[in-house]
Amino acid sequence: MNTHGPSFVSSLTFAAALACTGLQAAEPPEAADISLEDLLTVEVTSAARKAQRINDVAAAVFVVSREDIERSGATSIPEVLRMVPGVEVARLANNRWAVSVRGFNNRFANKLLVLMDGRSIYSPIFSGVLWENEDTLLEDIDRIEVIRGPGAAMWGANAVNGVINIITRRARDTQGNLLVAGAGSEERALAGFRHGGQAGGGHYRVWAKGFTRDEAVTTDGKSGNDYWRSGRAGFRADWSMAAGHRLTVSGQAYSSYTGDRFNRPDVASPTGMTVNNLEQTGKGAHLLGRNEWTLAGGSEMALQGYVDHTNIELAGTFKEVRTTIDLDFQHRLLLAPNHDVIWGVGYRRSSDRTTSGSLISVTPRTGAFTLASAFIHDDITLIPDTLRLMLGVRLEKSSFTNIEPMPNARLMWTPSENQSIWMSLSRAVRTPSRAELDAQVDLGVLPGGAPGNPTPLAILTRNVPDDHKLKVEKVTAYELGYRQQMTPTLSADIAAFHNEYMDLRSVALGSQRLVAGRPPYLVQEIVPNNSVEAYTRGIELALDWNPLSWWRIQPSYSYLSLHARSTTGDPSSAQSVTRINQSDPQHQLSLRSAMSFSDRHNFDLWLRHVSKLGNDVIAAYTSLDLRYAWRPRRDFELSLVGQNLLDRRHPEFVPDLLPSQACDIERAFYVKAKWLF
Amino acid sequence: MTRHGHRTLLVLAAGVLLLLGSARAQPTLTESQAKAAFVLNFARYVEWPERAFPARETPLSICLLGRDPVGNALLALEGRQVHNRVVTVRRLANADEARTCHVLFLAESEERRLVHALRGLIGLPVLTVGDTDGFIDNGGAIGLVQGEGRLQFEVNRHVLDQAQLKASSNLLKLARNLSDLKGRN
Secondary structure (H helix, E strand, O other): OHHHOHHHHHHHHOOOOOOOOOOOOOOOOOHHHOOHHHHOOOEEEOOOOOHHHHOOOOOEEEEEEHHHHHHHOOOOHHHHHOOOOOEEEEEEEOOEEEEEEOOOOOOOOOOEEEEEOOEEOOEOOOOEOOHHHOOOOHHHEEEEEEEEOOOHHHHOOOOOOEEEEEEEOOHHHOOEEEEEEEEEOOEEEEEEEEEEEEEOOEEEEEEEEEEEEOOOEEOOOOEOOOOEEEEEEEEEEEEEOHHHOEEEEEEEEEEEEEEEEEEEEOOOOOOOEEEEEEEEEEEEEEEEEEEEEEOOOOOEEEEEEEEEEEEEEEOOOEEEEEEEEEEEEEEEEEEEOOEEEEEEEEEEEEEEEEEEOOOEEEOOOEEEEEEEEEEEEEEEEEEOOOEEEEEEEEEEEEOOOOOEEEEEEEEEEEEEOOEEEEEEEEEEEEOOOHHHHHEEEEEEEEOOOOOOOOOOOEEEEEEOOOOOOOOOEEEEEEEEEEEEEEEOOEEEEEEEEEEEEEEEEEEEEEEEEEEOOOOOEEEEEEEEEEEEEEEEEEEEEEEEEEEEOOEEEEEEEEEEEEEEEEOOOOHHHHHHHHHHHOOOOOEEEEEEEEEEOOOOEEEEEEEEEEOOEOOOOEOOEEEEEEEEEEEEEOOEEEEEEEEOOOOOEEEOOOOOOOOEOOEEEEOEEEEEEEEEO | OOOOHHHHHHHHHHHHHHHHHOOOOOOOEEHHHHHHHHHHHHHHHEEOOHHHOOOOOOOEEEEEEOOOOHHHHHHOOOOOEEOOEEEEEEEEOOHHHHHHOOEEEEOHHHHHHHHHHHHOOOOOOOEEEEOOOOOOOOOOOEEEEEOOOEEEEEEOHHHHHHOOOEEOHHHHHHOHHHHHHOOOO
């Protein structure tokens, strides 16, 4: 589905790869006299590479380049995303994250669509991304494009607040062998290998990686049982064939073992819960094929299909086996010199088989949903190089919903080569997930006599299914953005938004009944409904500055104000409002500095500040990462990374939905070697 | 894992200070400068058919389509000599003006009109150079691509033949996608 983008993101699609802006510092007179042989060996500074191409995109876009990933010292995708303005990343433990864009953060943040090479990794059961299962060899990622704001007109439902597109490198860009290995205090051991070669007139790569991570500590100082062991292997092959056909086949298989500690609701316990350790297992594999070709008239077509199989098990609690088949076609044509049109259709079928344990039970046990979609998007040049209007709409029909239209209008004004102003108006929806529709979840126990429980009996709060009456969540988003290349070495990107949300999922108190167990207890049912409204406002600012040819500084700031309210006043609806209102920091600051003293020495610094959540539910924190890389030879690099250096440990988020214990994030160090041969 | 944290931090900081002390700016090229230098080199390694130069003093015309910082770096090439001809650099407003160019650099901003632009030049002696993804697959002659921290290039020989451009064997040998030619000639 990432191929849906061309006109919308195409410029951005290619942004990170190249196009270094703003580096017209004094042209060395000898530059043009370097021979071809020497040019091939010249190290290229690729600082500030993004701004220029992004200039053409009428959306709030940030592209994380391969170099950004490497120099961040991050070892997982969510950690990389911390550098993107408007994105909230909170680590719940060493193996769990809450990641969202423009508010509503949660471990299962459901308003963000994440694609990896065109494959959706949004879990239909949890309506969110299980980051502990999603990974690849970080060295193979070409770029991560993050679009804040609704991308639904292009990518479909659930792209309510943003889209993250993780795009891996073409096989021909990863030829030869790569070996990475590292070890450290939290990263106990990590290793990765890739081999790229040629076969059958095309290029391929095969890769594998594995790691084991240490446990963090819970807030009360105990070991968090949040270890993480994962291994995965994959391949990608690209062929350029006759008649302009470009074929890509890729696949991956993984297994991921993550420890967790549950405060499991227990009516027999005086505290209302028992703590128990458990292991979550994620296994999966996928196979994806894509063919892109150009027709005689110059129009382009793309056909993509994938099969994705996942198996998630929370020992003794829940198990889900899911198979998804997705087909996607799109056609892009220049109807007239000033009309760049893309249209496409898509079909997805996803079926699951669940096994319930205590805590969660899903009925019926097996389920399947289909999703059919069609979209059209026209990029109209009103005044060449100056004014463009983009109109698009996507229609989706899923098993759970009626046809949902998701329209979008954007206007892009480029008064000069180094300035652009854009605005956008859009509507997007989020469709209810399988779990929201069919799952019964025990949320917690209020012991007898505890505050809020006047009875002597324990009250078990249980989320019950609602008979598929849940509606889609809707957002109307107003966005405005400005970009300027002030000087060849300084550029700025500002985006502001106002989003209005309707029919957000919430709950209402349902019936109460007595269960004659031993001991007897009360069950308070709570029933899902759509009784919350909210609005968000925010500003995101990113600067990119090269004060010196070997020094790059990238500060960013995000402001978010979120106000949710219940439309019913029901106490449990009000409770979910409280939770929503305290899930996001109001201020986020990030400052990255990348110094390249020479071919051989790099020094990187990353300072982050995240303001408090709610009324100090989580205190504000500041953290610092440092990285020093030494390259004694062109093909060998040794790096030393220190993470979260400013405190011994700090919490970043409070878990929700599943009763996992919160862990503190500890200071960490690791060393890594990278060898190309 | 945290006991030695402070000490390690100190060591790190000391290392950084040492480094700063010995820091010196490495004279590297910007990506745009490197790309422009590549373009000039490609022109040196390619022979045009005679009809491409109506007169002895006809300059070698390098054109740029689209907005790109490479443009400024290309403009800096104006006045240089290639094949004993003076280099001129022009920015084009649209692809139709490219027919009289000898070299055409297609910037990334033109990606949406890339195929259209390239089709209009089929059979004309215009050396097309670009840095978009899959440039040569889309009918471009020479594509600049990112290698490990360096730039590399790929050549579409079929397109060169169509354009009646004769590339030197040195150029072909250095092309990444034709590297199997190495040592053969």
